[in-house]
Amino acid sequence: MTLRGALVAWLLFLACPAAWALDLAALEDPDHAATIDGVAAPDAAGRFAPLAEDRFEMRSSASAWWFRLRLGPGPEGRVLHLDGNWLDQVDFYQRSAAGWVATSTGDLQPVSARPIEATGFAFPLAASDAPQAVYMRIASEGILRTRFAVMDEAAFLAAEAQRAWIFGLFYAFVGALVLYHLLLYVAVRDTGYLGYVLYLGSVAVFLASGSGHAVLWLWPDWPWWGSVASSVMAPVALTGVLILTWSVCGGRALPRWMQRGFLVLGAANLALSPLVMIDMPTALAIGVPLQALAVCSLLVPMIWAHRDGNPSARSLLVGWLVLGPALLLWQASFRGLIAPSAWTQYTLYGCVGVQALIFSFALATRIRLDHERRLEAERRLAETRRALTGQLIEAQDAERRRIAGQLHDGLGQPLVVLSNRLEGRVGGTPDGEELVALSRTAIDDLRRISRGLHPHRLDLAGFAEAVPELVDESFRESGVRAELEMGELGPLPAATELHLYRILQEAFSNVLRHAQAQRVRVEVRDEAGAVSLSVQDDGVGGEPGTQPAGGVGTASIIERARALGGSARFLRPPEGGLRLEVEIPR
Numbered sequence: 112m113t114l115r116g117a118l119v120a121w122l123l124f125l126a127c128p129a130a131w132a133l134d135l136a137a138l139e140d141p142d143h144a145a146t147i148d149g150v151a152a153p154d155a156a157g158r159f160a161p162l163a164e165d166r167f168e169m170r171s172s173a174s175a176w177w178f179r180l181r182l183g184p185g186p187e188g189r190v191l192h193l194d195g196n197w198l199d200q201v202d203f204y205q206r207s208a209a210g211w212v213a214t215s216t217g218d219l220q221p222v223s224a225r226p227i228e229a230t231g232f233a234f235p236l237a238a239s240d241a242p243q244a245v246y247m248r249i250a251s252e253g254i255l256r257t258r259f260a261v262m263d264e265a266a267f268l269a270a271e272a273q274r275a276w277i278f279g280l281f282y283a284f285v286g287a288l289v290l291y292h293l294l295l296y297v298a299v300r301d302t303g304y305l306g307y308v309l310y311l312g313s314v315a316v317f318l319a320s321g322s323g324h325a326v327l328w329l330w331p332d333w334p335w336w337g338s339v340a341s342s343v344m345a346p347v348a349l350t351g352v353l354i355l356t357w358s359v360c361g362g363r364a365l366p367r368w369m370q371r372g373f374l375v376l377g378a379a380n381l382a383l384s385p386l387v388m389i390d391m392p393t394a395l396a397i398g399v400p401l402q403a404l405a406v407c408s409l410l411v412p413m414i415w416a417h418r419d420g421n422p423s424a425r426s427l428l429v430g431w432l433v434l435g436p437a438l439l440l441w442q443a444s445f446r447g448l449i450a451p452s453a454w455t456q457y458t459l460y461g462c463v464g465v466q467a468l469i470f471s472f473a474l475a476t477r478i479r480l481d482h483e484r485r486l487e488a489e490r491r492l493a494e495t496r497r498a499l500t501g502q503l504i505e506a507q508d509a510e511r512r513r514i515a516g517q518l519h520d521g522l523g524q525p526l527v528v529l530s531n532r533l534e535g536r537v538g539g540t541p542d543g544e545e546l547v548a549l550s551r552t553a554i555d556d557l558r559r560i561s562r563g564l565h566p567h568r569l570d571l572a573g574f575a576e577a578v579p580e581l582v583d584e585s586f587r588e589s590g591v592r593a594e595l596e597m598g599e600l601g602p603l604p605a606a607t608e609l610h611l612y613r614i615l616q617e618a619f620s621n622v623l624r625h626a627q628a629q630r631v632r633v634e635v636r637d638e639a640g641a642v643s644l645s646v647q648d649d650g651v652g653g654e655p656g657t658q659p660a661g662g663v664g665t666a667s668i669i670e671r672a673r674a675l676g677g678s679a680r681f682l683r684p685p686e687g688g689l690r691l692e693v694e695i696p697r
Contacts, residue, residue, distance in 0.1 A: 133259055134181040135162040140248075141174045147204045147211050147246060150177045166258040175250040180259065182245065187238035190264040191245065194231045195257035196323040197338065202248040203234045217251075218338050222331035229271045230323030231257075235264060253392070278324055281460055285315045288467050292474070303358030303474050309351025311467050317344040318460060339387055346383035346398060349405050353377045355470065356409050359423045359477055360416035369412055376405045406438075422480070426473035430466040437462035508609055511564040526554050566612055574608040575600045578615065582633055585619040591631055591648075598636040607695065610671045611644065614679070617664040618646040618691050626650025626689060640697050641677070647690040668693070 136159035138150060149155060159179050167178070180191065193201065200217040203226075216224045216232055227233040236245070249255065289312045296304035317340075319325035326337040357365075357373050365373075379401055387394040410431065416424035437459045444455040530550035533543065569577040579595060586593040603611075615633070622631050628650030636643050665681065668691070672679035677695035684690050 133165050133261060135165065135167075135259060136160060136179045137162055137167060138177040138179070139172075139174045140177055143175045143250065145175070145177060145248075147213070147248075150179075151204075151211070151244070151246060165260065167255070168257075169255040171253065172255055173252075175248055176255065178247040178249065178259070180245050180247070180261075182236065182239070182243050182261070184240050184242060185236070185238065187236075188264045189236040189261055190227065190233050190267050191236055192229070192231055192233045192260045192262065192267060193247070193249075193257045194260065196231060196321065196326065197251065197253075198232065198249055198255070198257060199251040199338075200249065201232050203232075204246040204248075205234075205237055206243065206245075207237065218326070219334050221334055222326060227268075228327060229267075230274070230327065233267065236261070253395070275324070278319075278322070278460070281464060282315060282319065282324070284464060285311060285467060288471060289315070292471070295474075299478075301358065301478075303355055303477065306351045306354030306356075306358060307470060307474060310348050310355055311351075311470075313344040313348035313351055314463055317341050317348060318463065320344070322456065339391065342387040342391065342394065342398070343384045345402060346380040346387075349402055350377050350380045352409065353380070353405065355474075356412055356427060359427055359473055360412040360421065361419075365412055365415065369415070372408060373412075376401075376408060380405060423473040423477040426469055426476060430469035430473070433469065434462045434466040505606070508613070514564055522557060526550060526557060530554060566609075569608060569612055574603060574611060577608075577612060578633075578635060581612065581615060581619070585616075585623070586631065589623055591622065591628055594630070594632045596632070596634045598638065600635065600637045600642070601697075603642065603697075607642075607675055610675055611642065611693075611695065614644060614668050614671050614693055615646070617668050618644075621664050622646070622648045622650065628688065642695045642697065644693040644695075645690065647684070647688060649686075649688040 138145075138155070138159045140150075150159075159177075167176070169176070191203070197218055199219050200215070203214040203216075204211050205214075206212070214226055214234060216226070222228055225232060226235060249257065289308055292304045292307045292311075295301070296308060316325060319329070320337060320340040325340060326334070330336055330340075353373055353376060363370065383394055383398045383401070386397070410428070413424045413428045413431070417428060440449075440455050441459045443449045444452070449455075530547060533547050533550055566577055566581070568580055575597065578597060582593050582595050619631075622628055626648045628648035631646065631648045634643075634645040669679045672693050672695065675695045677693065679691065679693045682690045682692065
């Protein structure tokens, strides 16, 4: 059968499930004492009440109900279908040459007890050349609802196959969403994804159990679980959507009274699941108003968060607006306010699928917003850190300048005077010359320390003139051969010159203390709107491609580059050694 033909057959089955008009009548058996011989006797015919429709519903009845279906002559290959998966006991009676033949099944028996494995209960009808009557006895706690249809068995089985194919696609789609969000929950440990998995998974089991697919495909040998699965899953689904709403709408950012409401409703719904297994009537009596309250209460935090500009909460609201009419339609059908039909069921399935996608989009939107907020926070943190680092470095440089000035002017000048007087008074004697030499050494050391604290040459001549002097002073007595290549440098702000000078100082210090180098090459260029520095040595730089361990000097270089809006990289070239590359935008 082609896909188009299968779809046409399925739609025809939905539109016209019965090919034969039915002559139905019902008889109540309050004491459960009637037998097939009694109800089929001629004097019992008047006790049957004709049914105007092909369906029967009792909101609550402790009685057993007998149904008589009169059929005209017909060939073999017809089937009687009872559309209703929650019928505790169904006994089907059909007369044969040897007498009444009984077939017993129901939702409290395994699927193997059914004559035809299908949703609901289906019974093959024997061929007959004359009018005949078949009887059914149905007993069920709670709501007794069923719909009778007689149709060609081949058409019925084809329609069942197409229904299974269509619903299988739905369950596969829902299963893929559940698995995907379960993996996301395992990866990110976000309770919103856990709530989504609980909600959608429970809804899928609820729908599959109510439609009869679960008992056929998942637990054909567990009739007791099949009879309670829907009622157990309903509160679990509501708990899941409470968790989802809590997470998406802000959780602890919500008002305290709203948080307590979430906690109370979630705990009450979870308590309903075990109660269903113990006392179904009590659980249903409590659960229906409680679940209605929970569904209505979910709108409060969604509206609250939506007013605060939460787009994920808006998606949740849209999801409930999509599902709400379908739920009302299904509930009206379930409670007999409108005639049940296949379309109410399929509308519910379709809206659940659309809502599942919208809820998934809500989670994705929230994750995207969280990511954007995290990036914005990281950006602000980086800016704050750069600002604080810049202020710290500037304060450090200012303090160095102050100390260097005090050493040069406050201590250096008296030492010069002292050295001159020593030379004038005791010069020419061995002890005097030694004292003069010591004083001049002290003056030289003081000047070197002062220059190390603050490069006065930088203030006087600028960066381009100070760099060659720095290179010479740093490597003059070290045994390291230094090469300097400088391009033309345009004017730079004083703060930029000082940072670049300090970066070179730290780089040269690292080479002298750690590299064990024989040669160092320094390059300074001003091109493409940026000033670049490069310091490369041939020392013990470690394995090529690895980064050096970060010390105080390394951190200072990186932070000074960042303070200028630039970058600093330490590279290990294939030929060995270590290379520092710094680029500062103008």
